[in-house]
Amino acid sequence: MSSWLGGLGSGLGQSLGHVGGSLASLTGQISNFTKDMLMEGTEEVEAELPDSKTKEIEAIHAILRSENERLKKLCTDLEEKHEASEIQIKQQSTSYRNQLQQKSHLKARQIALQDQLLKLQSAAQSVPSGVGGVPATTALSSFAYGISHHPSAFHDDDMDFGDIISSQQEINRLSNEVSRLESEVGHWRHIAQTSKAQGTHNSDQSEICKLQNIIKELKQNRSQEIDDHQHEMSVLQNAHQQKLTEMSRRHREELSDYEERIEELENLLQQGVSGVVETDLSKIYEMQKTIQVLQTEKVESTKKMEELEDKIKDINKKLFSAENDRDTLRREQEQLNVEKRQIMEECENLKLECSKLQPSAVKQSDTVTEKERILAQSASVEEVFRLQQALSDAENEIMRLSSLNQDNSLAEDNLKLKMHIEVLEKEKSLLSQEKEELQTSLLKLNNEYEVIKSTATRDISLDSELRDLRLNLEAKEQELNQSISEKETLIAEIEELDRQNQEATKHMILIKDQLSKQQNEVDSIISKLKQDLNDEKKRVHQLEDDKMDITKELDVQKEKLLQSEVALNDLHLTKQKLEDKAENLVDQLNKSQESNVSIQKENLELKECIRQNEEELSRIRNELTQSLNQDSNSNFKDTLLKEREAEVRNLKQNLSELEQLNENLKKVAFDVKMENEKLVLACEDVRHQLEESLASNNQLSLEKNTIIEAELCQAKKRLLEEANKYEKTIEELSNARNLNTSPLQLEHEHLIKLNQKKDMEIAELKKNIEQMDTDHKETKDILSSSLEEQRQLAQLIKEKEIFIEKLQERSSKLQEELDKYSQALRKNEILRQTIEEKDRSLGSMKEENNHLQEELERLREQQSRTAPVTDPKTLDSVAELASEVSQLNMIKDHLEEEIKHHQKIIEDQNQSKMQLLQSLQEQKKEMDEFRYQHEQMNATHTQLFLEKDEEIKSLQKTIEQIKTQLHEERQDIQTDNSDIFQETKVQSLNIENGSEKHDLSKAETERLVKGIKERELEIKLLNEKNISLTKQIDQLSKDEVGKLTQIIQQKDLEIQALHARISSTSYTQDVVYLQQQLQAYAMEREKVFAVLNEKTRENSHLKTEYHKMMDIVAAKEAALIKLQDENKKLSTRFESSGQDMFRETIQNLSRIIREKDIEIDALSQKCQTLLAVLQTSSTDNEAGGVNSNQFEELLQERDKLKQQVKKMEEWKQQVMTTVQNMQHESAQLQEELHQLQAQVLVDSDNNSKLQVDYTGLIQSYEQNETKLKNFGQELAQVQHSIGQLCNTKDLLLGKLDIISPQLSSASLLTPQSAESLRASKSDVLSESSELLQQEVEELRKSLQEKDATIRTLQENNHRLSDSIAATSELERKEHEQTDSEIKQLKEKQDVLQKLLKEKDLLIKAKSDQLLSSNENFTNKVNENELLRQAVTNLKERILILEMDIGKLKGENEKIVETSKGKETEYQALQETNMKFSMMLREKEFECHSMKEKALAFEQLLKEKEQGKTGELNQLLNAVKSMQEKTVVFQQERDQVMLALKQKQMENTALQNEVQRLRDKEFRSNQELERLRNHLLESEDSYTREALAAEDREAKLRKKVTVLEEKLVSSSNAMENASHQASVQVESLQEQLNVVSKQRDETALQLSVSQEQVKQYALSLANLQMVLEHFQQEEKAMYSAELEKQKQLIAEWKKKAENLEGKVISLQERLDEANAALDSASRLTEQLDVKEEQIEELKKQNELRQEMLDDVQKKLMNLANSSEGKVDKVLMRNLFIGHFHTPKNQRHEVLRLMGSILGVRREEMEQLFHDDQGGVTRWMTGWLGGGSKSVPNTPLRPNQQSVLFRTFVKFLETESHPSIPPPKLSVHDMKPLDSPGRRKRDTNAPESFKDTTESRSGRRTDVNPFLAPRSAAVPLINPAGLGPGGPGHLLLKPISDVLPTFTPLPALPDSSAGVVLKDLLKQ
Secondary structure, three states, rough: HHHHHHHHHHHHHHHHHHHHHHHHHHHHHHHHHHHHHHHHHHHHHHOOOOOHHHHHHHHHHEEEEEHHHHHHHHHHHHHHHHHHHHHHHHHHHHHHHHHHHHHHHHHHHHHHHHHHHHHHHHHHHOOOOOOOOOHHHHHHHHHHHHHHHHOOOOOOOOOOOHHHHHHHHHHHHHHHHHHHHHHHHHHHHHHHHHHHHHHHOOOHHHHHHHHHHHHHHHHHHHHHHHHHHHHHHHHHHHHHHHHHHHHHHHHHHHHHHHHHHHHHHHHHOOOOOOOHHOOOHHHHHHHHHHHHHHHHHHHHHHHHHHHHHHHHHHHHHHHHHHHHHHHHHHHHHHHHHHHHHHHHHHHHHHHHHHHHHHHHHHHHHOOOHHHHHHHHHHHHHHHHHHHHHHHHHHHHHHHHHHHOOOOOOHHHHHHHHHHHHHHHHHHHHHHHHHHHHHHHHHHHHHHHHHHHHHHHHHHHHHHHHHHHHHHHHHHHHHHHHHHHHHHHHHHHHHHHHHHHHHHHHHHHHHHHHHHHHHHHHHHHHHHHHHHHHHHHHHHHHHHHHHHHHHHHHOOOOOHHHHHHHHHHHHHHHHHHHHHHHHHHHHHHHHHHHHHHHHHHHHHHHHHHHHHHHHHHHHHHHHHHHHHHHHHHHHHHHHHHHHHHHHHHHHHHHHHHHHHHHHHHHHHHHHHHHHHHHHHHHHHHHHHHHHHHHHHOOHHHHHHHHHHHHHHHHHHHHHHHHHHHHHHHHHHHHHHHHHHHOOHHHHHHHHHHHHHHHHHHHHHHHHHHHHHHHHHHHHHHHHHHHHHHHHHHHHHHHHOOOOOOOHHHHHHHHHHHHHHHHHHOOOOOOHHHHHHHHHHHHHHHHHHHHHHHHHHHHHHHHHHHHOOOOOHHHHHHHHHHHHHHHHHHHHHHHHHHHHHHHHHHHHHHHHHHHHHHHHHHHHHHHHHHHHHHHHHHEEEEEEEHHHHHHHHHHHHHHHHHHHHHHHHOOOOHHHHHHHHHHHHHHHHHHHHHHHHHHHHHHHHHHHHHHHHOOOOHHHHHHHHHOOOHHHHHHHHHHHHHHHHHHHHHHHHHHHHHHHHOOOOOOOOOOHHHHHHHHHHHHHHHHHHHHHHHHHHEEEEEEHHHHHHHHHHHHHHHHHHHHHHHHHHEEEEEEHHHHHHHHHHHHHHHHHHHHHHHHHHHHHHHHHHHHHHHHHHHHOOOOOOOOOOOHHHHHHHHHHHHHHHHHHHHHHHHHHHHHHHHHHHHHHHHHHHHHHHHHHHHHHHHHHHHHHHHHHHHHHHHHHHHHHHHHHHHHHHHHHHHHHHHHHHHHHHHHHHHHHHHHHHHHHHHHHHHHHHHHHHHHHHHHHOOOOOOHHHHHHHHHHHHHHHHHHHHHHHHHHHHHHHHHHHHOOOOOHHHHHHHHHHHHHHHHHHHHHHHHHHHHHHHHHHHHHHHHHHHHHHHHHHHHHHHHHHHHHHHHHHHHHHHHHHHHHHHHHHHHHHHHHHHHHHHHHHHHHHHHHHHHHHHHHHHHHHHHHHHHHHHHOOOOOOOHHHHHHHHHHHHHHHHHHHHHHHHHHHHHHHHHHHHHHHHHHHHHHHHHHHHHHHHHHHHHHHHHHHHHHHHHHHHHHHHHHHHHHHHHHHHHHHHHHOOOHEEEEEEEHHHHHHHHHHHHHHHHHHHHHHHHHHHHHHOHHHHHHHHHHHHHHHHHHHHHHHHHHHHHHHHHHHHHHHHHHHHHHHHHHHHHHHHHHHHHHHHHHHHHHHHHHHHHHHHHHHHHHHHHHHHHHHHHHHHHHHHHHHHHHHHOOOOOOOHHHHHHHHHHHHHHOOHHHHHHHHHHHHHHHHHHHHHHHHHHOOOHHHHHHHHHHHOOOHHOOOOOEEEEEEEEHHHHHHHHHHHHHHHHOOOOOOOOOEEEEEEHHHHHHHHHHHHHHHHHHHHHHHHOOOOOOOOHHOOOHHHHHHOOOOOOOOOOOOOOHHOOHHHOOOOOOOOOOOOOOOOOHHHHHHHOO
């Protein structure tokens, strides 16, 4: 809440501050406006220059616009802040309401719980408790009271400060109630303490019930109060929100009003305040006075507003403090609640204690009556002390009795005393517990009482503070109300002023609309032209950039072209060959087609021949048949027939063969056509593919060229072979042709040849196509495979990156968890150690108590059993026991002292922790103070900068005033000076821009300085130990203060330069260039700072790594120390406990066996004596004098002995069980030993792994060091480049110094001189072009800009020289002025050179800053060296730790050896135990047999009782000896029991330790399993990554080699590269073979030993680390290259932006030059027109002057003649009209009469006011009873009005002179500012002349037809002309004063009476 309200307060303060600033600026604007109005009025009177005034108005308008824009920006900022604050308030209010709802739910639950408690109380009261309970009405009433006082949560949101005050009063009331309730709580606590002091045995339950009810009531009241506070806070929030919304709404309304006002003022300024003429000068003066008064009032109101803002800030601060107080009160309330709960718990504890104490008190009353009286009288503390004293007395008595226990009566008393002591001890323990509880409760109550007292005092003080705050708030609210009322009155006055201004601004709006339309049109044209120009310039820049890129690419691609041309030539050759082949094929096809046609024709001919032959055959057959019939015997015919038939068959066969061949040829021809078409298509495809392959893969084409050449060679060989074959076939065919002469055979052979050729060609083409397809497929496959590999690689890289990120996250999480667990383990171990020590001490104390009790019991038994004679052994045992008791008491005291010492140590540690926390807080406070001081420094610097900017603005205003004065001095040189003024305006704007840019650059430097400071603060926090850094940072802060003072001094220098630089022309370019240089230096500085930031990041990263390493080393050392301690403890335990236990057990067993032997000897002696007695009894039957009583005593003693024997047997069994338990425990201890050994091995493995990790970290650190060195080298390079840039800057400045005088002289030079200048500059450039290329480009750009500026200046100079040549005849004085101006310009150039030197100083300051940053960098390097030293120290520590680990391993081995030896000893002892147990069994058997014999002897003795007195005496002696022996046995048994119990205690301690070790082992096993799993996972992932990385490396290496070969080598180097690749492949295969062999060897080694496996795992981990480092380096390289590229892109972008800015500036200059040209041309034209008009007007003026003289003479005559005369007719008409007019309007007629008669207006008004009827009486008296003569004819009202109107018309016609009709000739129309008119107006008074000139002077060259209303006749008659003045409008010709074509405008409130007044005034 406090932070929220504080934020609100600060937001309100800021918003009010902005409002005050805006009001102040508005008042300033209004005052400026009024001053400008006044200045304009005076200037119009003083000077007759309309142009200068318009320019002044334009300048003021520009200033107002800039201020208006600033105000708008402020408004937008304020609105955004307001919206953000509203959003924050809404969020916080919603969260607060949610919390309130939760509180209401909790409250409902609390009420339900309270109801339950009330029910329980009623139930408790209904039960009879002996003392009655408190009635429930009290609780209910208190609860009802709390509810009734609960305020109804404010339902209305419309709250004001009055409501807040009422709520504060309620809070006061509630706080009073809280204090009252707290006093009641204190009272009840006091009662409870007193009741406890009196004794809690009979404490009343009624008081406890009352206390509970009161506590519940207090709780309810407290919760209700908290809810009330929360409700009040929510209501306050809502009220505050509403106040904020109202304030913001008012603020917005005021802003809107002010904006409207500013727009109206701007409209006034734009129109040049043309309507000022319309108002009287007197009204203007009145307005000025009122404005001044309002300004003073506004100043006062702004002061009041500022005071109110301060008050509001104070109120907000107080509210914030009050809320803090509330928060503290709430915390205290919560603490009180907690304390109340504690009190409740204590009350319940007291109840329980009372219930416990009551039965104990009853027991005490029964048992100890004497001590009960003492208890009843004294307090519980005194009882405890007395009981202790009684105990000590009882112990003393026991000691005394034990020393003096000679009598039997004393033994009985001793028993009673022992019983009594036991009871007393029990009571004492109970009372001591109660006493401790009571003491703790008393302490708690005292503490609570003190806390309550302190809270009560705090509450009282807070209440007083709250009341004071409320009073302050009320006072502040009253002041606020007063300020609001004053503000409302001010707003009302401003609104009245606005209404007055609105009437004046109506005319302005119309003219503004027209001008705005024209301006919009002009702006649209200009914007279009600018867009076109910008587009053209962008294209030019793009083309230039493209040109640069293309030149670079051309150089690259020329080399590629050279390579590709070779390949293209080869391909062209092959292509030509293929084309030749295709053409040959086409020719052959054509030939074959022609041959086919001829063959078809021949076939047809052949068919015809065949038909003829067949016909002949048929004919021949017929003839043959005939001839056969005739000559059957003639052989000749037969032979002929056979020959013919053979020929016919041959012919048929030939025909069929020819037909088949023909068909085959047709098919072949068709196939050849199809294949040819396919080949053509294939050729085209091949061409496309070749072109694509050439474009895409020149490298692949080179590879293919070699293959194609080889193939071409093969093809040539084939072609040669085929040519040989063809030649052979041709030869064969030629031979065949020679042989076969028939035409068919020749054709047949020809076709066969053609077929063969075509088959061969088709086969060749198919082979070629197949080869091309296969090549194409191969290339496609290669490309696809490479693409797939690239994709796979990209995917793998992404996966690996994701996996690495996940691993990093996991590792960070695991490290955090490890740190947490290690801290928790340390705490747990400390707690366990303390608990174990306490447990041990408790166990030892319990054992001692048990021992003491057992000893007491033994003493009792001994005292009961012992005979009157006491043994010395008992006395010794008692003394030993006493000494043991004293020793135990000493040990107990020692332990208590140790506990106290530990508590003190804990308290000291807590105090040290608190001190550390306090020191940390103090450091934080100091840091905050430093930050606050830094912010204050920044604020003061910003204020200084603002003051300097204001001074600059004031200087600029003075410059503008000086310009206006210069303009007034030069009235007639407007045309020439307009351009110069425009240039000065542009330059002033440029100056402003430059100063703004300079401020921006400084702001950036300050930001960078702040960033460095913050980084250094972070380094401080990290290296708290490094004190040297803090000193360096202090020095840096001092340096920064010095730098800021230097910056302020530079600002002062700039202000001085601005004083000197009033109006200069040629410094803007230098300023722009210097600004560009500054920007470049700022860029360089940003780069350097970026490098520094990277270094700081790396440094912080190294430091974090160093801290992690330190933590790991510390953890390792702590673990080692723990292990050493545990080893020592274990060794000591094993050595001491084991050996002592075994020795003691052996000793005890030997003692038992000896005792048994003694018993057996005694029993055997008994038996012998009994036998002797029997023998004697059998021999001598004498009767003895032994009593039966003695015999009974003997029997009793025998029974006792039997019982003792049984006890001994039981004890023997217990001993056996304990021995068996010892055996089991020894086995368990052995297992634990084995587990501990395994743990030690695991720890050693972990240590080795940590060593490996540490080596990896050291490697990473070394790599970081190398990177740091590289960065240092880069920094050095950057510094070198900065030095080079500084040198180039000096060169440029020298060139500028050379160029600036040339520029000054070039203003009057010819174009040839300008060209010579350019040539010289180009020579200079050529000399400097030997430097870096970037500098050359910058020089070219700057030269181009300067050339453009020189051209523009030359053009301007030419135009100026032309205009000077035109006006040189009239104005020779102007040349002298221009010479003086040139001198001024030279002086200004000197000033500029000084400025340049100042800029050099600035640059030097920047270089100093760079040097300081370098020093910082060196400091960082020193820090890195310190870190390296720390790392070396860590290495040494790790070596020491390794030595310690080796020693520990040796110790562990020794312990293992000793444990093995002890195991062997233990086994031997077990064997001896077994033997002893066997011996015991044998002895027991012998005891049984001896007992049976003894029984038999006793029976014999019973039979022979009577005569055995002597024997009985012997037996009694024997019995006494046996008793003595039994006493000895009992003592020995007690000693054995003590030893056994000690052994049991040791066993329990060992069991506890074993359990602790088991827990430790379990945890360590869990951690080990987790670590193993993690290690396995990490190893799997590492192996996978290693394999993937190897594959990746192989692929990448292949790719790199391929790329290098492709880039570097040409077609000739390809073969070498392939050879090298094959060699590399072989070497890789060899390496793979070696690796496979190594893998086999490693597999064998794995099978051999596990140690080698571990070593390989470590080596794998190292490899993984190395791979990760490689990957990181690759990533770093890629990121660095990316950053370089980005930086290059950014630089190019910035260059482009700079060029665009330059283009825009050039465009603006061009536009200005064009505008100047146009204006110059217009001015020349206007000058010619004006000269012609002047000549015409001079002529007209002379004519009009003559006319005027005549008219004036006439008027003077008329005036002389008409003076003192009154028209009788007029007076009569007036007199009659007076009576005809209505009574309302008669005063006007009387006033007319009075004005005609010369009565003044004031006298007439006095007459009217004195007596209304006085005039009528005077009239009646004057007329002499005219009432009688005048008839009573009352006129009707309508008639009267008609008469009045006619009378008024008559007067108007009488008064107006006859005006000639208006002439609209062009010659008569004169401009309003014509010189003739001026000459004629010389007679007029000055004020009138001013008004006319102010109207006419506004428009210099405006068409009279377009004259606006402002140029017309004024609406109100100008003041200053008395009645009958000669300068009246009516007395002048209309053509001179009024435009003849404009009618007289009617006045808005004019009536006939007013017209008559104006007429009759003259």
